Amino acid sequence: MDPDEQIETKDALAESTAEAIELGQQLWDFLTNTAEVLLRPWNAYQLGIATGLLVLAAVLAKPIAGAFHDWLRGRTGWPRWRMRAGLVLHRRIRGILFVLLIWTTVLIMQDITWPSRSRLLVVIANLSLAWLIVSFATRLVANPLLRKLVKYGAWIWVTLRILGITAEATAFLDSVAIDFGDLRISLFLIVQAVVILGVMLTLARAISSVAANRIRNNPDISPSMQVLGAKLAQILLLGGAFFIGLKAIGIDLTGLAVLSGAIGVGLGFGLQKVVSNLVSGLIILLDKSIKPGDVISLGETFGWINSLGARYVSVVTRDGREYLIPNEDFITNEVVNWSHTDRFVRLDLKFGTGYSDDPHEVRRVAIEAAKTVGRVLSGGNRAPVCHIVGFGDSSVDYVLRFWISDPTGGLTNIRGNVYLALWDAFKEAGISIPFPQREVRVLNEALPVAMQD
Template sequence: MDPEEQIETKDALAESTAEAIEFGQQLWAFLTDTAEVLLRPWNAYQLGIAAGLFLIAALLARPIAASFHDWLRGRAGWPKWRIRVGLVVHKRIRGILFVLLIWSTVLIMQEITWPSRSRVLVVIANLSLAWLIVSFATRLVANPLLRKMVKYGAWVWITLRILGLTAEATAFLDSIAIDFGDLRISLFLIVQAIVILGVMLTLARAVSSVAANRIRNNPDISPSMQVLGAKLAQILLLGGAFFIGLKAIGIDLTGLAVLSGAIGVGLGFGLQKVVSNLVSGLIILLDKSIKPGDVISLGETFGWINSLGARYVSVVTRDGREYLIPNEDFITNEVVNWSHSDRFVRLDLKFGTAYGDDPHEVRRVAIDAAKGVSRVLSGGKRAPVCHIIGFGDSSVDYVLRFWIDDPTGGLTNIRGNVYLALWDAFKDAGVSIPFPQREVRVMNDALSVEVAETRGGESAESG
């Protein structure tokens, strides 16, 4: 660093230190004057009234909160958002009671006495109401860390606003800054960015949730396009809110565009798999090859689609396991979609009966047995059928074909139920199911000795 830059840095540091000292002196003077004012008899009496009202609100909050909690538990049929609002209100009953009590007291005192004798109560009432509104409003922020930052930042700003210290606080925060060439980042800019971006992202999240619900509830849009539309709306709104927030803070987006282009080139080489899965997910949504609720088979995995993500597809199997399969696998591998065009699935069961059984009777018994199993379609062109497919070594071979319309209910279990029904039906009808048999013949002792001697003589001659 050359001497001129060192001198400029020292001057900037000295200026920031002087501004900080000046703000500290102003804050100390304000606190001293405030303490002097509050210690006056009538102002101290107002503080006592506020403390008494807070104690009354705390005593009343316990039984009211218990009754409200019991009442809220009985609203099991309410939507989730109403239950959440009720829980937020339940946690802040004491604050709500205090705000009602202090504002009622302020209105009464302004009617029966001079306005100056309720000035401190008015300030306390404004602060209490503002804090209560902020605590309710910040519940819309989903991220816990961002919610706390926005809440405490809004509380501090509103308190300074009510007390008339906004200009001094802004000057102090703006004096704490770091310069990067033409870019100057101050503490005030950081606080402003957190608040503005938090508010913008929260509003965008709320709007995107409403838009996504509208899209999902539209019966004219296919399930895959509903997912695509909801995700596009969310990305556009959140991205727009982010850039609008940066613009409102005063950050130049031209340099950010150049930087994002360079970062994009680097990410394209380093995150090929991630980009491939993102593109594959977009293709899946556009070609409608799979959608939530479809029953699919991919390799050894059999289950139904639970959700479509930007990077993976959630597949839930019959044993309750949830597989997160990359989108790329659905593009490059063979996928069996049991419910792509419709939900009808045909299953084949092979069995055999003895040659002594009448094949016409066997077919009739097998078809009736399949029709008696729940989930098996028994009417129309999808009724069960049974055909002879060959004459085996020890059995006449058949195939029983039947249809189901709920593959999400499982395939192995319905096969097992039909097999069990065939077993019971064949047993009642006297139809036998053959199985391989072997006969073992034991030679008598004399013949065994003769064969043994013969083999022994042949061995001696060869020796």
Template sequence: MESDPTPILQELQALAEQGRGFFQSLTRPGWRLYQIGILLGLFALAQLGAWALYGRLYGWLRAREGWPMWRFRTGLILLRRLRIILLVILAWVTVWAMREVTWPSRSYLVAIGATLATAWLFVGLAARLVRNPFLRRLVTWGLWVYVTLYVVGLTEEAAALLDSVRLGMGDLQLSALTLLRAAVVTGVLFTGARLIATTSAARIRRDDDISPSMRVLIVKLLQLCLYGAAVFLGLKLAGFDLTGLAVLSGAIGVGLGFGLQKVVSNLVSGVIILLDKSVKPGDVISLGDTFGWINALGARYVSVVTREGKEYLIPNEDLITSQVVNWSHSNEFVRLDIFFGTAYADDPHRVRRLAVEAAASVPRVLADRPPVCHIVGFGDSSVDYILRFWIVDPSEGLTNVRGAVFLALWDAFQANDITIPFPQREVKILPGSRLAAAPPD
């Protein structure tokens, strides 16, 4: 930190002198002291009113069945700020009453307190637009400090104090005021970019003329452009010289290229997946032992949810370099095969007809693509068959529909005396063996 301590001490001394003079004026007998007492009394009344009304209002809010979620959340946000809302109302009513019955100067401090309470209330409500908890807290406290200094008329002195604190890095000189202004401007622009991105993304996702993969790609590109523009524009408006950052960003890019090869590979693979439309949200895929449907396409990974409720985060690079079975790439039709066998004594023509009827009786089996049954071989113990049928909803599961068809086959064979054989072995005892010579029990 390279800065001359003399200007900082001078600014601190000037602020201390103003603060001491202000507080000394408050302690003198007169209307200023009375106004301080009025403000303390209003705060106490607001606290008592919040204690008395919170439980009733919360119960009333919980009883509002059928309300949309956004309205219920808005009610909770206002309810949590009940004390300051009551303080704002009481303070402005008091200011109005005092100005009606006495001179305006005798309500000066009460008006300042009402203005501060109102500003703090609106800052707290506006900060809810920032989703990140740390950034929201930073923006809230920063705006509270700024509006307080603005109302009491100390913005110029505070700005001079912050500007006197400087950080030097070669030819680059940054003051605390510049950093604070950059943080505030960037935060405001970032919040605005998030609101625009959220609204635009919702409209893009509702557009059925755009394929699901292209919707994801457009949303990602829109977010990247808006957030990037917010950061660079915020730094530019705050007074940063961005030309000096070009060389630094290039060096950082080279270092990241070597150290984060896998991350960059996954990012590039994600863009390729979105462009070639090989997979999209809702597709049912198999990758190794993982079978499920795609829940979301991320910048680094693809979220796949299985029938067991497990969510696998598969790197995008694996979807590019590995063999992936997409059960619903071009259409939703999926053919399933099951194998079974019957005894040689059973008529194969009858077995095939019963098998087709049994498969067709399962609700998920398609009727417009009827099942078929063929003999595939003559085994040691049975005549072997294959039963093929089609479904159109692989995301609902494959094992369950196979089980339903097997159960229908069992019922049909039991009702028509069709035998499902199992391997049998005959054991012959040769003459002269020990078992043959052994006396019977």
């Protein structure tokens, strides 16, 4: 940097510092004058009245909040959103009482005394009502950090508007800035960005939730396409809200093209697995190979699909464990989908009986025993069948085949129930279940000399 540019930079910095000092002095003068006004006798009385009303609201809030909480606990049939609204109202009973008390006091004082003697109470009443409305409105923001930023930012803006010092505060915040070439970032720009982006993202999130619920409740759309539609709606709305918020703030979006290229290079090298899982999840949703509710087997994991995510698939097993399996595994590995085209599953049970038992009678008894089990289908082309599959060393071998229509209910338990039904039926019919027997003969001969030693 040459000497002339250094001098210009120093002059600009000195000018910005002088402006900030001047605005700070103006703000200090305003606060000093405000303190002097508040300490005047009748204004001090109004502050005392407001303080007394706040204490009275706190005293009255305790029994009212307790009774309201007991009443909420009795509303067991209410939907979840209504219970949340009740809890939000329960936490703000003191503020609601204070607003009611102070506005009642203001209306009474305006009727019985001069308007100037209730002017400060009117300001306090407006502030308390505005803060209460902001507190309720920001509950729509789901993210806790974003909710706090929007709430406190709205509180500050409302306070400045009611006190009539918005222009002075805006000028002071805009004077605190940092220049990066042609880009100027001020404290006012940061506050404006937080508020605008917070509002835009909150609206986008609310609209995407409504759209997702509409898509999920549409019976004409398959479950996998419902998930895909909900994800796409959420991405498009949130992305659009983000870029619209940046444009509304005044940030030039052309510079983001270079940044997006750099991010793409970083994704290609450092986030290969993440991108692979994202693309695999999109392929799964498009080809409809799996969907929520399907019963699948992947390696040693057997269970039903609980949800499809952008990075993983949630699979719940019979023992209550939830496995978060990366989407890439469903593309590269062999997956058994027990309910892909329909929910009918055929199971095979192998058993054997003695050679002295009539095979025709064994088949009849086995089929009738399987039909007595509740989950086994017993009609049409899915009725149980039994076949001889071989003559073993000590038994005649059979296979019993039966169908079920609810694989989510488990496979091991239905096999066990059918085996128990076979055991009871064979025992009642006098059919034997043989088992291998071995005969050991001990020869009474002299042991070799070497073993005797």
